[in-house]
Amino acid sequence: MIKSWSDLQNQPTVARIVTNSLERNRIAHAYLLDGMKGTGKKEVSYLFAKSLLCKDLQGVNPCQSCSNCKRIDSRNHPDVHVVEPDGNSIKKQQIQFLQEEFTKTGLESKRKIYIIDHADKMTTNAANSLLKFLEEPNQETFAFLLTENVNQMLNTIISRCQPLSFRALTSEGLVAKLTAEDIPLPLAKSAASLTNSLEEAVELCRDDWFALARSLVIKLYEAIFNRPQASLLFIQEKWMPHFSDRKQLEIGLDLMLFIYKDMLYAQLSKEEQLVFVDEKELIQKLALQTTQQRVTEQLSYILQSKSRLASNVNPHLLMEQLALNLQEGY
Incomplete structure (x- = not known):
């Protein structure tokens, strides 16, 4: 959790x-506040709210221990209002309710704060209602609009806001944060290749399912090279029960993509870019048994499978066909 503005080193x-x-x-x-998911927009909005309402401010930093700071942390401060999508969108009624709340006197101080998460998901009517709110601001009213798609918002709303642009964590930066949380490097590199979000990456790394998923990817990769006749049975007995829904299978295919990319990195003497760092010896050994052209073809097969997964193909048949394609030439 971000406790002070000096903690915001990535932004x-x-x-x-x-x-x-x-x-x-x-x-x-x-x-x-504009930026990709996982860049810390919501954390910053709450930290800002605490800096505005803290009873014992330490310079510009909230004390983190007063009643206001603690209630903002627990999301129950009466003068901090959060609006989130109701279903797929933020409705006009939600903005109108917010406006009604802000006509009342602040319960704890004169200041009132509202945070609109996924502000780009406001309906047209909701956005127009908010615009009127922004055009006539109360002296002690502060708004924080969070979005991952600023291009979907009205220019008239954008022009009335101070922009705070959040840059995405680099893969290297994300790996560093994960390993600082005592997450093993192989898991950290795999998760950082799947998402830019620290929160999502930590969740993946703490999940036993993900660790087993990596293990199954390595076993299938090795079987395709060394025991091709056993790979179809492996898919039936081990792979499909673990990657049981399409989202999980997509992760499995992504991990397959990374391990074949690793083989290409090994052929190009770029081992520092390996994702499966714990399998460096195996990857280097198998990379010597094939050509860059063949690995490029295999990467293409995996990408085609990812694309086909988006349509209504049978996942089991898709994996069997992929295994057969990857085995060609061995």
Whole structure:
């Protein structure tokens, strides 16, 4: 959890803009937090809310121990309102309810804060209602609009907000954060290849299913090279029971893609880019048994399978056909 603005090392521009605003007491009435999932937008909005409401501010940083800070952490502060999509969208009624709440006097202080998560999912009517709200801001009202798709928002809303752009974590940065959480490097590199979100990556690495998924990918990869006749039985008995739904199978195919990319990296003497770092010796050995052209073809087969998975193909047949395609030439 981000406890102070100095903790925001991955978003230095955001940290600088916010701390400068707090130090000079020149705080905008509305901020637009834009960036990919997992870049810390929601955490920053809550930290900002605490900096605005903390009873014992330490410079620009909240104390984290007063009643206001604790209630913001537990999401039950009466003057901090959060709006999230109701189903697939944020409705006009939700914005109207927010406006009604803000006509009342703040219960704890004069300041009132609202956070709109996935602001790009507002309906047209909801967006127009919010626009009126933004056009006539109360002196002590502060808005935080969070979005992953700023292009889906009204330009008139964007123009009335102070932009805070969040950059995605690099794969290397994500791996560093995961290993700092005592997550083994092989798991960290695999998870960082699947997502840019620290939260999602940690969840994957803490899940025994994911560790077994990696193990099954390695076993299938080795079987395709060394025991091709056994690979179809392996898919039936081990692979399909573990990758039992399409989302799980997509992860399995992604991991297959990474291990074949690793073989290409080994052929190009770029071992530092390996995802399956714990299988370096096996990958180097098998890379010597094939050509770059053949590995490129195999990567193409896996990508085709990922594409076919999006349509209504039989997952079992898809995997069997992929195994046969990957075995060609051995």
